[in-house]
Each structure stands twice: as C-alpha cells, then as structure tokens.
Amino acid sequence: MKRMLVFSLFGTLILIMGCATNPLTGKSTLALVDNSSIFPSAFQQYDAFLKENKVISGTSDAKLVETVGLKIKLAAEKWLNAIGKPEYLKDYQWEYKLVEDPAVNAWCMPGGKIVVYSGILPVTKDESGLATVMGHEVAHALLNHGQQRMSAGMLQQVGAVGVGVAVGNESQATQEIAMTAYGATTQLGGMLPFSRSHESEADKIGLILMAIAGYNPEASVPFWKRMGEASGGQEPAEFMSTHPSHNTRVSNLTRWIPEAKTEAAKYGVVFK
Numbered sequence: 001m002k003r004m005l006v007f008s009l010f011g012t013l014i015l016i017m018g019c020a021t022n023p024l025t026g027k028s029t030l031a032l033v034d035n036s037s038i039f040p041s042a043f044q045q046y047d048a049f050l051k052e053n054k055v056i057s058g059t060s061d062a063k064l065v066e067t068v069g070l071k072i073k074l075a076a077e078k079w080l081n082a083i084g085k086p087e088y089l090k091d092y093q094w095e096y097k098l099v100e101d102p103a104v105n106a107w108c109m110p111g112g113k114i115v116v117y118s119g120i121l122p123v124t125k126d127e128s129g130l131a132t133v134m135g136h137e138v139a140h141a142l143l144n145h146g147q148q149r150m151s152a153g154m155l156q157q158v159g160a161v162g163v164g165v166a167v168g169n170e171s172q173a174t175q176e177i178a179m180t181a182y183g184a185t186t187q188l189g190g191m192l193p194f195s196r197s198h199e200s201e202a203d204k205i206g207l208i209l210m211a212i213a214g215y216n217p218e219a220s221v222p223f224w225k226r227m228g229e230a231s232g233g234q235e236p237a238e239f240m241s242t243h244p245s246h247n248t249r250v251s252n253l254t255r256w257i258p259e260a261k262t263e264a265a266k267y268g269v270v271f272k
Helices: 002-016 035-052 060-082 118-124 127-142 145-166 172-212 217-231 246-265
Strands: 019-021 028-030 095-099 106-109 113-117
Touching (some): 106 127, 127 217, 217 246
Parallel strands (some): 095 113
Antiparallel strands (some): 106 113
C-alpha cells in the first residue's frame, strides 16, 4: 500500500509536470515554474545584489563588459530571428555589470541579469576571453537553466516526501538511513549530473553565440586552460562537482569549435 501511494505521488506529479521546448536546442526541458514568476524575483535579487556590492562603472573594463554583453545579446537576437523565434526574448531584460570582487567568477540570473567579477579579468585577458565567459552566461539565461534547477529541486522534494511515506512506520534509525541514502543518491546521481549537463550545454551554446558575435571560438580553449591553471589543481572530483572538469571542458570545446564556426558562417561571420 505504501509503495502504491509513493508511485501514485510520482504519477500525479508527472501528470501535472510542465515541460517546455527550448528553441536553441530543440530539447524538451523541465518547467514546473513559469518564467513569468521567476523573472521578476530574479530581477529584484539582482538589484539588491548590486546595491550591496561595489559596481565598477566608467572604466575601460566596465565598458568592455557592456560592449561584449551587447554583442552577445545581438548575436542571440540574430539566431532567434533566423529560426523564427524572436518573441522568445520578449521578457528578458539584459544587464551586464562589473563588480569589484577577487573571485574568479561570473554568473547570470534568469532573464538576462549578468555579473562579472573583477577577479576573472586577469584570466579572461582580452575581449575574446571575456566573450567566452559572457557567451556562457548568456547561454544559461537563454536555456532557462534557472527554471530547470528550480523544477528539479521541486521534484527532489516530492521524492523525499514519497520516501518518508514509504518508511513512515519503520524505526527512527531506518527512516534516517532511508532519507540519507535518498539524499546522497539523488545528489550524486541526479542533481550534480543535471548541473554538469547544464554547464556543458551553456559551454556549447555560448561558443556558438560568441562566434556569431564575431569572436573566434578557438579563444575558448586557452581561456579554459588558464582557468585550470588559476584553480591550482584544486578541482573536486568531477562526479562530486556541479561543473565539468577543466580538461573535460577543453576537450568538449575543441570538438564543438567547427560547429560554432559553421553556425557563425550562416550570419556572414567567417574565421580563417
């Protein structure tokens, strides 16, 4: 009876589960929460972050972040117009800010709100290196990865409820073991691979975006090699990480570069 109830919970969830098809990949993606709910909250969080941190403006670096961001955005518009999906971007509100922080990092909120930390600039080195980073971040926004992560988290929580029901009459120790096992299994076998797949997907789409924007996608490889050097070999084992290893990324990007150049050529951008 308990197992039937658990299966019923999952069956009901599957029936009500929302899905969406991303125009850039053609893939059906998890969408239990609509972007009309996610974007306003993300925009508020972004504004709050900017108020609490030092935004760099007026410098050559800040202007470069704005310039590269705009070029990548225009590349996205070209791509979506070409495939007949210009309306896809109607709710996006693009913004690109350079923030003073030594962290070697950049991130994107759902809906197109991007932050580049000053600490990553010595690793990007030049405009093409920065385009690699910003293409990746814009890709996260276009691929709705925030929506998918939130939806996956909801699924994980519902699964935990199912496990709790299934072992509800067992001893406290058995319940704790079951929940710990469920958490470890869904994290290592579900959430972390899910996150790594998002990073790889953003790498690939970001590569195409930077190429359409006029940046040679070959620049992505030395950038990620520099990222590997900057980490000092302190990466966690890939299966325990939210991100692919730097070596995996370099290998994937090298394999995808010809495809990115082919896509860019459709828009008159040709690399030697």
